Amino acid sequence: MEPIVVEFEVMASPEHAFDVWTAKPAMWWPRSHTVSQDPGLNIVFEPFAGGRIYERGSDGVEHEWGEVVVWDPPRRIEYLWHLFFDRSEATAIAVTFTPLDAARSQVRLVQTGFEILGDEVGEKRRRRTNHAWLEVTGIYRESI
Amino acid sequence: MSRASPKLADPFAALGDPHRRAIVEFLADGARSVNEIAEDLPISRPAVSRHLRLLKGAGLVVDQPEGNRRVYRLHDQGVDAVARYMQGVWGEAAARFRLVAENTKEESG
Numbered sequence A: 001m002e003p004i005v006v007e008f009e010v011m012a013s014p015e016h017a018f019d020v021w022t023a024k025p026a027m028w029w030p031r032s033h034t035v036s037q038d039p040g041l042n043i044v045f046e047p048f049a050g051g052r053i054y055e056r057g058s059d060g061v062e063h064e065w066g067e068v069v070v071w072d073p074p075r076r077i078e079y080l081w082h083l084f085f086d087r088s089e090a091t092a093i094a095v096t097f098t099p100l101d102a103a104r105s106q107v108r109l110v111q112t113g114f115e116i117l118g119d120e121v122g123e124k125r126r127r128r129t130n131h132a133w134l135e136v137t138g139i140y141r142e143s144i
Numbered sequence B: 001m002s003r004a005s006p007k008l009a010d011p012f013a014a015l016g017d018p019h020r021r022a023i024v025e026f027l028a029d030g031a032r033s034v035n036e037i038a039e040d041l042p043i044s045r046p047a048v049s050r051h052l053r054l055l056k057g058a059g060l061v062v063d064q065p066e067g068n069r070r071v072y073r074l075h076d077q078g079v080d081a082v083a084r085y086m087q088g089v090w091g092e093a094a095a096r097f098r099l100v101a102e103n104t105k106e107e108s109g
Helices: A014-023 A123-143 B018-028 B034-040 B045-057 B075-102
Strands: A004-010 A042-045 A052-056 A062-072 A076-081 A091-099 A105-112 B061-066 B069-074
Touching: A004 B075, A014 A076, A014 A091, A014 A105, A014 B075, A062 A091, A105 B075, B018 B034, B018 B045, B018 B061, B018 B069, B034 B045, B034 B069, B045 B061, B045 B069
Parallel strands: none
Antiparallel strands: A004 A105, A042 A052, A052 A062, A062 A076, A076 A091, A091 A105, B061 B069
16 A cells, blocks of 8 residues: 655744644644544644654543654654554654755655555454544544 | 546545435445445435445445445445545645744744
């Protein structure tokens, strides 16, 4: 299965881009694609390898999204990602921030490992994955 | 969106219809035939077939023969659907990320 690649330029230094990506994700991550959809939620990347990635609602309830694998500011972060899925169904995300000139950076995101959602044909996994998909559909419905 | 488009339809567009979302939710419980889906929805069998064609075109469902009927289920445990969904999310997230990164100041330090 092909990885997802998202690449774009941003008028910002790698330092600032890395900071916005990892320290202020609640400012830009679409709220419609969170578990709680709480307008006051925060999204946290713990800044070290092995750190947790999670959303925390204003009521303090936390939902795990993944785990930091490589923490290499300001050029690179890699993490496991299982938002809406079971931890065993995590895909891998690598984001790099490369300076283009004094004002611009290139951001490149690669998400791999979708095979893990399809490798086993077990009924249990099918039900769980379908459940996750159902959640996604429900969230989409709420967001329009 | 053109119905004649040979490309796979955008799954977000495919989910833009409440009946198609209802169909996806039914299929999350297991494979179903057109007739079974039509019984649970206030729309005709041909309308269900049309929706299923569109969902299939968007890579969200697949069909297979089962005895003398044809059943539909979510695509390969939703793998493609999930990947497509993520692609859409990243597109939206990236646009928002740029706006924030380009309109906030670097923190001194």
